[in-house]
Amino acid sequence: MSESEKNNVLNINYIIQPLIGPNCSEYAVAHANVTVTPFRTFAEVSMLPDIVQSMRKLGLNRVQRLQSYAWPHILNGSGHGVLIVSAPRSGRKMGYVPPMAHPGRESKRERYGG
């Protein structure tokens, strides 16, 4: 390792900081082998309108940080699984249930025309 590489390793920008915050759901570390453009608002959520409506009825009023990355990634379909690690009650379940419902319902509609 060269002297400049050693200096870079010691540089604060190269040290991974722990997630410290009053509400950990404000922070997300998202790794993927494809580019994921996060949903920032409900207006950007490209799921069937009745799924979005159901989420609204359940009281989902803002896109949690982990959901902003998990939803578009899962919506990419087969081969785009997620591993969500987050605090209890931080929206993990809602991080995968709505987008998982999306393709199933869509194909059912196409199949049965309903």
Ligand SMILES: Nc1ncnc2c1ncn2[C@@H]1O[C@H](COP(=O)(O)OP(=O)(O)OP(=O)(O)O)[C@@H](O)[C@H]1O
């Ligand atoms: N986007 C959102 N906006 C507002 N409330 C939300 C949102 N996502 C989830 N919630 C609410 O937060 C609570 C926890 O959500 P959820 O069950 O998805 O989290 P969890 O991390 O799986 O929780 P648990 O620790 O109970 O398993 C629920 O009451 C849910 O309705």
